[in-house]
Amino acid sequence: MGMTITEKILADHAGRKEVFPGDLIQARVDIALGNDITAPIAIGQFRRIGAREVFDRERVVLVPDHFTPNKDIKSAEQCKVLRDFAREQGIIHYFEGGEIGIEHALLPEQGIVVPGDLVIGADSHTCTYGALGAFATGVGSTDLAAAMVTGEAWFKVPESMKFVYYGKLGEWVSGKDLILYTIGDIGVDGALYRAMEFTGETIRDLSMDSRFALCNMAIEAGAKNGIIAPDEVTEGYVRGRAKRPYRLYRSDEDASYVDVREYDVSRIEPQVAFPHLPENTRGISEVGRIEIDQVVIGSCTNGRIEDLRIAARVLKGNRVAPYVRLIIIPATPLIYHQAMEEGLFEIFLEAKAVISPPTCGPCLGGHMGILAKGERAVATTNRNFVGRMGHPDSEVYLANPAVAAASAVKGYIAHPEEVVKEV
């Protein structure tokens, strides 16, 4: 019987010829990642058992991206724990100041994660790297600590679900809408403990930025990982970036899946997830009039250059509605630079948007755009839980960058067509 791409990567990293769903394996990790919230606990655990050296200073990656630039004294102390550890251990991929980007945009961009990798990260959105054809999953700080010492982690081999997308995407529809639609279909635990494998002709035509957004939110369906088999689009992205040799895996024809779902994407319109779960999705035509106070365009889901370009296209020549704040967060310094050179910043500034340095910031209610009681935001982020962006009585609506930008201009959740006059 054949294996899925997830099973093949896990088998190879466990030194086995084959693995089956349910098998418990001890596997070699290519990259172990932590951030300023999760790594301090991992570093504490590392020291507690008397470990002296990380297993490989090129494979332990530390990105202080959540509460940076340091939002308060306690956050500064947490970042200092990372800095001191990085210096002591000679961590190669530690990022500081103007090098910092949102980890899940930064690692692929810098070629630190490559196709065929097995990656664990003490951050739930580590599943983003599945877009490269890697097995990547979120873990807690203690799992990270164990991997920092041993270079290994234990896994239960997940069952795989296959999602087949066919048809042509509508003009304002992106990877974000595909994943929101899918979560709306299967629910926030619809893929619990499972691998989500995204395939089909639509995926083959999807840009890398859209693929990252798609895999990023696999965790929002409870999945262990999301994955897309690498193709020429993946190779085009990886070429010139990869810091290590990579390997391209794909699922066998006769691999087995616990569930196969097919979606005709030509029928999917831009999606909006209502509070307080990502599964509460509706097509934009069914949203009704919802007034908003803030818009956030950024995050590990949608802070990439393509996202900023789409936002700029909608914002060009427009202005943010009165009493509404628009915060735009390029995800990495490179994207920031690129957006500046392409003239996107001028469009954003003329629209009266705030341009933030790369940070996770408001996505998790950390800083740089917190909501007051009763306020509503449209965000291109990944979670709309109670209190996610601030006060427990505030609300977050998840959408793609085009819808977010259009909503900022209108002051209510709006279809991009309401704002963009086609030439």
Add this chain to the structure above:
Amino acid sequence: MKLRGRAWKFGPDIDTDRIIPARYLNTSDPKELAKHCMEDADPEFAKKVQPGDIIVAGKNFGCGSSREHAPIAIKAAGVSCVIAKSFARIFFRNAFNTGLPILECEEAVEGIDQGDEVEVDLGKGEIRNITKGLTFKARPIPPFMESLLKAGGLMEWVKQRLEVGGR
């Protein structure tokens, strides 16, 4: 090991932001985290919870972020055990890694109300609702997880392996 306390009932899909909001994640001090445990689900919880009390929740408990601060906060608040219909996978790992006992049992969740006196026998995987006189059997803990628990958690397990390997 037997655990005993009053039940605190919560619904389905309790995410880690509700267990410990990110606005408090500028520290990993268990005592500080405990003060805000479950704050966005029940603002009274942290003030009223007693040592030994048990959280009883619906499906997908602990969904969302990977923050180990969630089981740390629950444990430091004095909660002895979490019983849920199902757990999100990262929370499941984290609970074992931080030594927070968790049990999956749909029937127990249906058969326990807020404030009921509950006793849990971890060894047997038995949940007793003392108030209502009902007994439930939880899903057994996977053998590998049990070996981790026996070793005293993942880091102790790693330490033992390192000592054996002479690294």
